[in-house]
Amino acid sequence: MSIKANKKSTFREYFEAICIAVLLALVIRTFIVQAFKIPSGSMLPTLQIGDHLLVNKFIYGLRIPFSGKVLIPVRDPERGEVIVFKFPRDRSVDYIKRVIGTPGDTIEIKNKKVFVNGQAIDDPHAFISSATVLSGRDNPRDNFGPVLVPEDRVFVMGDNRDNSYDSRFWGFVDQKDILGKAFILYWSWDIDKPLFSLDRFTSIRWGRLANLID
Template structure:
């Protein structure tokens, strides 16, 4: 027979265990890794709609719990990094794009080709769905700049260049708004299929699970 004192001790142990688990989860989410999912095709073919990924929040520095403010920076984003950040036009929304230019770089796009500091650069992740070239007067999609990336900022673009709302349209990302670097896919399936349906379950992209993000 369990005494009242033993019951209280058992309840206390459960409460303490739950509290520790919650604090550990908050610590991990704030400082180490956070999960995100891809809702749009702006990063195709690198990232597909329905991909679920982990972001290393420790990549660029130590952040203040709950607010996400950068306390101690130690690394800076590099060209080619896939990052998650607070959208400059609405900081309640998180975006994911690829770093194309870093602080001090002069970025120019001519007929879809990227130039950094006046030199054409390898752009292996760029994907185009339209052969048409838009003039600068028609919009910044295919012809843009030159612009110089400000201090402590980055210039980002989606890999799906013809279908990405990115730095060409709204400017730069402050490094303080970068939440982390995407590094691995832990799940992937077709979001267009109804949840809890057979079609959704059979749409799991098993071959993508565990892929590193480059």
């Protein structure tokens, strides 16, 4: 009788421990930190295809899942921060870009140069791959605006300016759709190599591991 009771007690302890671990993991992923990977080159050279990063979900406030409503405000996104958000035209897709304009800012792009409130900004992360300057309303890549960033919205751009689909093309990001701030790389390798192969293993970018995202 006592042996069966001990077995039942041990099973129950393991079951409870697993349930608690799963619950904690869900809470951490929902409210504190979440992992993402980079599938495209729109943030080159800051982020490379195959980078895996962690996103701080609490820094902009504790939010109700799915609705995006802030329960406990912390602070608003700031210019220059790299954020992950729900793509406005398809909220099932997550995007990552850099904040260029915050509410009340006037954004304008002249011949690839970004101006905020009439002043050219220091833009050290911008990567320009093409010397060609596009013009006209159908080509907002290099000449855009001016536009005023509305309340509770941000204007975002990819660091790979000539190869990024961002606010120049589809507009502002609602702050309730921001999932968090990217802050550290925890893994990086060439995802074009076969997964279970020596080539994939040798493609690990050891020098990028544990790098903070600026």
